[in-house]
Amino acid sequence: MGGEAEMVESQEWYMAAYAAEGVPTSDHLKLRTKTLSLAPDSIPDRHVAIQMLYISVDPYLRTRMSGLNDGLYFPQFEINQVITAFAIGRVVRSKDSKFTEGDVVISPFFPVAEYFVAPAETLIGKVDPADGISPPEYLSCLGVPGFAAWVGIEVLGDPKPGSNVFISAAAGGVGIFAGQLAKIRGCRVKLLKEEFGYDDAFNYNKETDFDAALTRYFPNGIDVYLDNVGGKMLEAVLNHVNHRARIPVCGMISQYNKPWTEREGVRNLLNMVGKDVRMEGFLVGTYLDRFGDFGIQMKNYIKEGKISSKHMIFNGIDSFLESLASLFSSSNHGKVIIQIRSE
Amino acid sequence: MGGEAEMVESQEWYMAAYAAEGVPTSDHLKLRTKTLSLAPDSIPDRHVAIQMLYISVDPYLRTRMSGLNDGLYFPQFEINQVITAFAIGRVVRSKDSKFTEGDVVISPFFPVAEYFVAPAETLIGKVDPADGISPPEYLSCLGVPGFAAWVGIEVLGDPKPGSNVFISAAAGGVGIFAGQLAKIRGCRVKLLKEEFGYDDAFNYNKETDFDAALTRYFPNGIDVYLDNVGGKMLEAVLNHVNHRARIPVCGMISQYNKPWTEREGVRNLLNMVGKDVRMEGFLVGTYLDRFGDFGIQMKNYIKEGKISSKHMIFNGIDSFLESLASLFSSSNHGKVIIQIRSE
Numbered sequence: 001m002g003g004e005a006e007m008v009e010s011q012e013w014y015m016a017a018y019a020a021e022g023v024p025t026s027d028h029l030k031l032r033t034k035t036l037s038l039a040p041d042s043i044p045d046r047h048v049a050i051q052m053l054y055i056s057v058d059p060y061l062r063t064r065m066s067g068l069n070d071g072l073y074f075p076q077f078e079i080n081q082v083i084t085a086f087a088i089g090r091v092v093r094s095k096d097s098k099f100t101e102g103d104v105v106i107s108p109f110f111p112v113a114e115y116f117v118a119p120a121e122t123l124i125g126k127v128d129p130a131d132g133i134s135p136p137e138y139l140s141c142l143g144v145p146g147f148a149a150w151v152g153i154e155v156l157g158d159p160k161p162g163s164n165v166f167i168s169a170a171a172g173g174v175g176i177f178a179g180q181l182a183k184i185r186g187c188r189v190k191l192l193k194e195e196f197g198y199d200d201a202f203n204y205n206k207e208t209d210f211d212a213a214l215t216r217y218f219p220n221g222i223d224v225y226l227d228n229v230g231g232k233m234l235e236a237v238l239n240h241v242n243h244r245a246r247i248p249v250c251g252m253i254s255q256y257n258k259p260w261t262e263r264e265g266v267r268n269l270l271n272m273v274g275k276d277v278r279m280e281g282f283l284v285g286t287y288l289d290r291f292g293d294f295g296i297q298m299k300n301y302i303k304e305g306k307i308s309s310k311h312m313i314f315n316g317i318d319s320f321l322e323s324l325a326s327l328f329s330s331s332n333h334g335k336v337i338i339q340i341r342s343e
Numbered sequence: 344m345g346g347e348a349e350m351v352e353s354q355e356w357y358m359a360a361y362a363a364e365g366v367p368t369s370d371h372l373k374l375r376t377k378t379l380s381l382a383p384d385s386i387p388d389r390h391v392a393i394q395m396l397y398i399s400v401d402p403y404l405r406t407r408m409s410g411l412n413d414g415l416y417f418p419q420f421e422i423n424q425v426i427t428a429f430a431i432g433r434v435v436r437s438k439d440s441k442f443t444e445g446d447v448v449i450s451p452f453f454p455v456a457e458y459f460v461a462p463a464e465t466l467i468g469k470v471d472p473a474d475g476i477s478p479p480e481y482l483s484c485l486g487v488p489g490f491a492a493w494v495g496i497e498v499l500g501d502p503k504p505g506s507n508v509f510i511s512a513a514a515g516g517v518g519i520f521a522g523q524l525a526k527i528r529g530c531r532v533k534l535l536k537e538e539f540g541y542d543d544a545f546n547y548n549k550e551t552d553f554d555a556a557l558t559r560y561f562p563n564g565i566d567v568y569l570d571n572v573g574g575k576m577l578e579a580v581l582n583h584v585n586h587r588a589r590i591p592v593c594g595m596i597s598q599y600n601k602p603w604t605e606r607e608g609v610r611n612l613l614n615m616v617g618k619d620v621r622m623e624g625f626l627v628g629t630y631l632d633r634f635g636d637f638g639i640q641m642k643n644y645i646k647e648g649k650i651s652s653k654h655m656i657f658n659g660i661d662s663f664l665e666s667l668a669s670l671f672s673s674s675n676h677g678k679v680i681i682q683i684r685s686e
Contacts, residue, residue: 063617230612243629249616250616252613252616255613260610260611260614261610263613265578265610266608267603267604267608267609268603269573270594270595270624271603272592273595273625274406274626277624278622279612279615280620281614281615281616281618281619281620282616283616283619
């Protein structure tokens with residue numbers, strides 16, 4: 001017990017009401033305080049008590065808050081229940097032989113809370129202080145967005161040297177790493193915002209004439225488009241694809257905040273026939289058998305200085321709503337992380 | 344010269360005006376008569392004079408008549424020029440050593456005319472009278488629709504035994520063969536029209552509530568959807584796809600007769616992410632390196648009685664407009680072919 005009292009006050013975010021449309025607000029997500037016992041008798045066997053350190057705020061969380069059980073992504077968060085997220089915490093008490101107090105541990109589904117008790121089997125790894133990689137990097141280039149970028153570029157997009165690669169929502173978590181991975185492959189990369197030394201960029205929230213922008217940025221057409229915007233941006237891209245273009249889709253952030261019947265329809269899918277285009281949606285969870293390969297490759301790139309992360313750090317658990325909203329605004333510059341406490 | 348006069352009158356269809364919308368009519372396609380010399384001096388070296396026997400009428404022809412040079416499919420037919428189609432003809436004079444008078448020959452791009460002179464290099468094969476396969480079968484199961492079905496099912500869809508396979512526009516050329524190929528693989532096949540002993544069927548022109556129909560026909564969801572309808576049908580299917588479903592798209596017949604900005608937008612592409620769905624458009628021309636494999640496999644299936652064809656035969660070159668219109672109506676029962684003369 002690193003100085004923790006036997007009883008702690010823990011703030012946690014719970015789902016008060018679903019938000020079918022728009023960015024969720026304090027009408028939908030509310031903060032409450034619970035008192036939690038960290039006494040040894042209160043921790044079940046093969047469980048650990050965790051103090052939250054860093055929370056990864058990712059766009060897919062929005063899809064669990066709509067109340068629309070359309071069978072997509074993960075199930076909806078339950079009303080009155082604490083929500084969960086990919087996160088890093090510190091073990092403050094362990095009833096499991098694989099973990100000791102002080103371990104900094106990772107889980108895809110930690111409660112968005114300051115303290116909690118979790119089954120040890122839900123922890124997917126430890127932060128190794130010796131490898132020189134910071135906890136935020138474990139949530140960015142080595143976390144959900146890094147893995148999504150790796151699946152999108154390395155597994156599905158598979159661009160060749162010299163390919164023209166377009167990455168939407170590039171300022172967000174996934175795009176940053178996808179752009180760098182495509183650069184490592186020798187591609188010509190264009191993305192939404194100028195960051196990290198890429199060739200060029202534009203912003204889907206400001207650039208209204210997508211077609212003119214794509215004509216300007218891709219005079220030779222698009223070979224790989226990693227989509228996480230959808231809607232009108234995807235439609236514009238489909239008018240600029242080259243033969244046998246590939247479109248891995250890891251999300252459609254322009255479309256999350258409305259029911260599907262009110263989303264922007266894509267009218268030119270026929271272009272996929274004329275150009276032999278493959279479009280492929282993916283959830284990172286489907287590719288977990290490749291997570292080990294990904295970690296090895298990505299850690300090497302980090303050590304070689306080929307992959308760098310940019311983080312947009314919010315402070316304190318009460319910043320969750322603000323951090324979530326930032327995913328849907330163009331003020332988002334880098335992987336959104338909430339720091340609860342430093343390690 | 345099989346009795347042909349030195350000079351013949353030949354009717355041919357030419358593009359008089361493009362049809363941006365709707366089914367092309369006599370405003371757009373017109374018949375004219377040309378006088379053609381079949382005298383030996385009139386035939387260039389390495390050319391053959393052909394008498395047309397059978398013309399394959401396929402939906403992709405519509406995409407060459409819009410006047411919209413959107414870079415898709417093949418180029419637009421030129422105004423005042425004779426249109427072309429996959430067809431079978433008889434050699435009536437040969438100035439090429441590989442062909443002799445009487446040969447029944449196949450080309451993807453014969454002029455839609457009663458007589459014409461063609462470069463020998465454009466002929467892709469001969470009908471072998473010894474193999475027991477009729478000329479219409481060379482245009483159906485061994486022609487454009489058979490090959491499109493084979494690419495869609497065998498190469499891209501790749502359904503497993505027991506998979507739930509949905510085939511739209513099944514009464515058309517492609518669907519007939521795709522359904523039979525999926526049946527051979529042990530799949531549960533549903534298609535638009537009950538034909539050829541399939542499990543079930545419905546008709547996209549009559550069935551207005553696609554969602555209810557798919558719920559009824561696919562209580563366990565859809566694993567492979569071979570799309571050649573697009574629009575609202577594709578949208579409905581995307582609400583019923585299983586995890587890792589595949590959607591090969593060989594056309595979108597519901598969408599051809601309007602400019603892309605007026606086509607039905609598909610609003611639920613986000614489902615492709617949640618279900619890890621792959622959608623892949625294809626042109627058969629892209630897979631010509633597999634045409635030999637296809638022919639061997641398909642001829643075996645035909646000889647084993649596992650593949651049967653249904654033809655909707657129109658008579659005479661003046662039936663071209665009517666035959667084209669039949670592709671877009673639910674009265675289309677089988678591969679549309681125009682018989683100019685019997686062999």
